[in-house]
Amino acid sequence: MLTPxxxxxxDLRARRRTAPAPATxxxxxxxxxxxMLWTLYDRACEARRDDGILVDPDSVRICDAIDYDFIGHxxxxxxxxxxxxxxxxxxxxxxxxxxxxxxxxxxxxxxETQARxxxxxxxxxxxxxxxxAIELREQxxxxxxxxxxxxxxxxxxxxxxxxxxxxxVFIVVQGLFMYLxxxxxxxxxxxxxxxxxxxxxxxxxxxxxxxxxxxxxINQTQSYRLPPMPWGINSDEIAALLHSWSLxxxxxxVLEYRIPRGWPKVTEDLFRMNPLTRRHLPCLVHMxxxxx
Numbered sequence: 001m002l003t004p005x006x007x008x009x010x011d012l013r014a015r016r017r018t019a020p021a022p023a024t025x026x027x028x029x030x031x032x033x034x035x036m037l038w039t040l041y042d043r044a045c046e047a048r049r050d051d052g053i054l055v056d057p058d059s060v061r062i063c064d065a066i067d068y069d070f071i072g073h074x075x076x077x078x079x080x081x082x083x084x085x086x087x088x089x090x091x092x093x094x095x096x097x098x099x100x101x102x103x104x105x106x107x108x109x110x111x112e113t114q115a116r117x118x119x120x121x122x123x124x125x126x127x128x129x130x131x132x133a134i135e136l137r138e139q140x141x142x143x144x145x146x147x148x149x150x151x152x153x154x155x156x157x158x159x160x161x162x163x164x165x166x167x168x169v170f171i172v173v174q175g176l177f178m179y180l181x182x183x184x185x186x187x188x189x190x191x192x193x194x195x196x197x198x199x200x201x202x203x204x205x206x207x208x209x210x211x212x213x214x215x216x217x218i219n220q221t222q223s224y225r226l227p228p229m230p231w232g233i234n235s236d237e238i239a240a241l242l243h244s245w246s247l248x249x250x251x252x253x254v255l256e257y258r259i260p261r262g263w264p265k266v267t268e269d270l271f272r273m274n275p276l277t278r279r280h281l282p283c284l285v286h287m288x289x290x291x292x
Contacts, residue, residue: 024067025139032179032227033133036110038220039081039175041070043113046082046260053260054082054089058113062140073224078264080257081175084204084284085114087257088174091202091286092118095170099123102168107154108176111137115147128152128159154188160195167198167291178206178229185231186245193246198291204257207280208232236279242287250290254283 027037044063047056063070092104096118103124106112110133115125125147127137134151143149150159154176163169171192177185192201211232219225233241235254243249256272259265271277 025065025136026067027136029132029136033110033130035175035179035227036112036133036136037066037068037070038074039085040066040111041074042077042079042081043085045077046079051261052082053079054086054117056082056085056113056117058116058141059111062111062113065140069223073221075221078262079260080264080282083257083260084174084282085112085117087255087284088172088202089114089117091200092170092172095200096120096123099168099170102170103163104170104172105159105163106172106174108173109133109137110175111140112174113141114172114174116141124148126150126159126163128154155184160191163196165196165199169196169199171196171199171201173201173203175204177203178211178231179227181230189242190245193248193289197248197289199289200287201289202284202286204282204284205235205238206232206282207234209280210282234279235281235283238283238285242285248290248292250288252285252287255286257282257284 027034029037040059040063043054043056044059046052046054047060092114096102100120100122101124103126104115104118105126105128106114107128109127109129115127119125123146127134127148128150129137130153131151134149138149141147152159177188180188206229209232211229214226214229217225238254239252242252259268268281271281
């Protein structure tokens with residue numbers, strides 16, 4: 001499903017070169033905010049590979065500059081977060097062809113470098129995240145005329161009220177909903193859908209079994225325990241649930257993203273072959289809000 005960009009090998013190698021890293025930065029992130037380092041590490045490692053599915057020199061640059069035991073905390077990366085990011089990249093690039101001057105709003109973005117990967121030179125990008133996350137992000141991805149940051153909780157109304165609603169808005173919620181309580185997800189979802197008629201929204205979900213594991217307590221490595229992820233939903237339940245939350249959904253698709261290689265890919269492929277287990281894999285949701 002996911003294929004590397006169709007560019008010549010010498011261009012690919014050139015794009016993967018990174019600028020010299022700035023002075024080493026120590027991370028003081030904890031809890032859910034610390035997970036931005038996990039996704040950063042996965043993307044950076046994938047971007048370093050000659051056969052990688054993601055061209056992301058900014059993630060490599062940032063990862064190299066942060067003083068943190070990435071492998072000790074997160075182990076060997078499998079490329080799942082890179083695959084997720086690459087799939088959302090494609091959604092955004094297709095949308096930008098129709099809305100070249102559009103606004104993309106990314107909630108809880110952390111150190112995601114998606115804006116740089118999909119930039120068409122005209123779009124605008126708004127990152128909304130907690131103050132500690134924005135403080136770290138600003139050291140590597142400073143705001144500019146087209147790329148802005150709001151240091152606030154996604155539940156504060158100021159960021160929503162400051163955006164003019166319309167079809168030229170795309171909301172990305174990557175790696176956030178699973179860390180919220182189900183009722184909190186519902187409240188934020190309804191709020192966004194109500195305020196942005198005509199907009200498109202993309203977010204990822206985890207299955208129920210994995211959510212339950214994190215509530216029981218599960219370690220990624222001996223040094224890192226995953227934070228609780230209270231909201232999980234199986235892929236065949238998504239459409240009915242979201243339509244019960246809002247009557248303003250004009251279109252909805254559940255999309256796959258696939259681990260690129262190795263034994264995790266083999267395991268995932270076996271899950272996908274069986275209709276009874278396919279529903280228990282992480283996935284993406286892409287939807288369009290009805291124009292009023």
